[in-house]
Amino acid sequence: MQTDCDNDWKAKLTAEEYNICRQKGTEAAxxxxxxxxxxxxxxxxxxxxxxxxxxxxxxNSGSGWPSFWKPIQSNAIKENRDESHGMVRIEVVCAQCESHLGHVFPDGPQPTGLRYCINSASLNLDPKK
Incomplete structure (x- = not known):
């Protein structure tokens, strides 16, 4: 069922961004x-x-997606168990709006040992001035 909120997101985002951010899609590596x-x-x-x-x-994790070893703050993201596609992973979403960002894996660099594998389509870069 389509909601007003869905229509608002569709108006703000491209079709690919909507698929990734609101429907938990993934961009190609x-x-x-x-x-x-x-x-x-x-x-x-x-x-x-x-x-x-x-x-x-x-x-550069070599995975094909932007990768980070930590979020800006621990409360900036939320993690959810994801059992889709026949595997168990940890989904990462924005804590504020619950936009799907990607997944986190335990094979990243130190000091955290984590790899936040994030879709570019779920991000905007605000460059340092």
Whole structure:
């Protein structure tokens, strides 16, 4: 069933962004605009502009998606158990608007050992001035 809220998101987001952010889709590996970005700044939620990650925590994981070893603050994101596609993963969503961001895996660099594997389409980069 379509809601007014869904219509608002469809008006604000492109079809791909809506699929990823609101319907838990995934962009193709190596297709996102932030995969190889080295620009310093803040990565914000595409839907609500909440700060999520700093460029200082971004690294090249080779996975095909922008990867970060920690969120800007622990309460910036929420984690949910995801049993879709025949596997068990931990989904990462924006704590403010619950936009789907990607997943977190325990194979990242120190000091956290975590890899936040995030869809470019769920982010906006606010470059350092």
């Amino acid at each position: 190596f297709s996102g605009i932030y995969v190889d970005t080295k620009t310093e700044g803040l990565y914000l939620c595409k839907c609500c502009d909440a700060p999520l990650f700093e460029s200082d925590s971004k690294y």
